[in-house]
Amino acid sequence: MAARFLCRNFYSRSFLGIRGLPNYCLSCCVNTLLQTLSATWELVELLDRWDTAHLKGNDGCNVPLELKKFLVAMQSAEHVSHRDFLHCLDQNGVQLHIQHDADEVFLFILNLIQKQTDDKILAEQIQTLYKISVETHVQCLQCDSIQTKENYLLTLPLHVKEDHTSLEQCLTSFFEEHELRGINCCFCVQCAVKTPSKQGVQLLSLPPILCIQLKRYRNNGRFTQKLGYEVTFPETFDLSTTVPHAFSKDFNQQPCKYTLYAVVVHSGSAGFGHYTAYVRHRDTQSWYFADDSHTHQVSWNKVQTSYGGEHRHTAYMLMYRRTQEDNKHKTEIKCNEGTPK
Ligand SMILES: [Zn+2]
Structure with a gap:
């Protein structure tokens, strides 16, 4: 009992942002996403800035508003419940009592933030x-x-294949040109018919939060199969050296170094499974494992067991944060300059 009491005290001070969330009507998928969104402090800070006083008395249908309430409470020592958020998602089409796909729900939440936030900036x-x-x-x-088209993605979808055993290989494959022939032929304006072509994609800009989806589900026409192949991923990596050919000549130069801060993990088969998360604490940089109401600190070695292969639980989404080394350095210099001697 004494240990439990100590734990509670410690929890209220140092575990802020990483707290267990009970499974409510099969909510492990959303629970896991909430843990990763809570670890995305840039998002929490932006939502916290949103003036929502005039939205009081809403009928619980506004997803960004319920998300804001939950994420802000998650950072405090107050009691936190995610039920209002789950019911709000349910009203918007992400039904309770159903196992969902984490990437789909993640994109759905981002889409609803765009639609339902009245502050467009x-x-x-x-x-x-x-x-x-x-x-x-x-x-x-x-x-x-050559025909070119600009577009944007909110998650980078990387195919998992037997011979792609690392994130670096998956990225290289994603940015490689591939030929489109047969039924995949595209219409060429010059030739005025469908012709064989080669297609490629290049980066124009990179975001502060790089969210990668490892596409582990393959539909073979009759059923969906989960691919358990091993895909290793690094704690930090630099895209400009990992995939130097992935950049458009119009890429506006930014730091391309990223550090992993959250992993969405799926255990089980395509039709039946369970979601958990590894998230990094903002201050201590320690890794934590979140499995519904249970959270505990783990090592980086433990996070690596989600590579797949012989392990049953596999990383499905990887969230990387851009490392702002130069900016951090500049900020530090600025702060020091302002300090009276
Ligand atoms: Zn042509």
């Missing part, structure tokens, strides 16, 4: 947090003409 700032701008080019193999 804030909504745009939240989208900018995740926005990966890309340029897709299609080159006709008959006339060599």
Whole structure:
């Protein structure tokens, strides 16, 4: 009992932002996402800035408002409940009592933030947090003409294959050009018919939060299969050295170094499974494992057991934060300059 009491005291001071969330009507998927969103302090700070006083008395349908209430409470020592948020999602189509796909729900939440936040500048700032701008080019193999189109992604979907055993390989494959032939032929404006072509995608800009989805589900026409292949991923990596050919000539130079801060893990099969998360504490940088109401500190070695392969639980989404080494250095210099001697 004494140990439990000590734990509670410690919990209220140092575990802020990482607290267990009971499973409520099969909510492990949303629970896991809430843990990762709570670890995305940039999002919490933006939502906290949103003036919602005039939205009082809403009918519990506004997803960003309920998300704000939950995430702000998560950072405090107060009692926190995620039931209002779960019911709000339910009213918006993410039903309770159903096991959902974490990437789909994540994108759904981001979409609802855009739709339901009345502060449009804030909504745009939240989208900018995740926005990966890309340029897709299609080159006709008959006339060599190139068509390009700008687009953006909020998560980077990387195919998991038997011979792609690392995140670096998955990224290389994503940015490689591939040929489109047969039924995949595209219409060429110059040739005025569908022609074989080669297609590629290049980066125009990278976001502060890089969210990667490891596409582990493959539909073979009759049922969905989960691919348990091992995919290793680093704690830190630099995209400019990992995939140097992934950058468009119009890429506006930013630091491309990223540090992992959250992992969404899926255990079980495609049709039946359980979601958990590894999240990093903002101050201590220690890793924690969150399995519904249970949370405990773990080592980086433990996080690595979600690589897949022989392990049953596999990383499904990886959340990386851009490392602002230069800016941090500049801020420190600025602070020191302002200190009276
Ligand atoms: Zn052509």
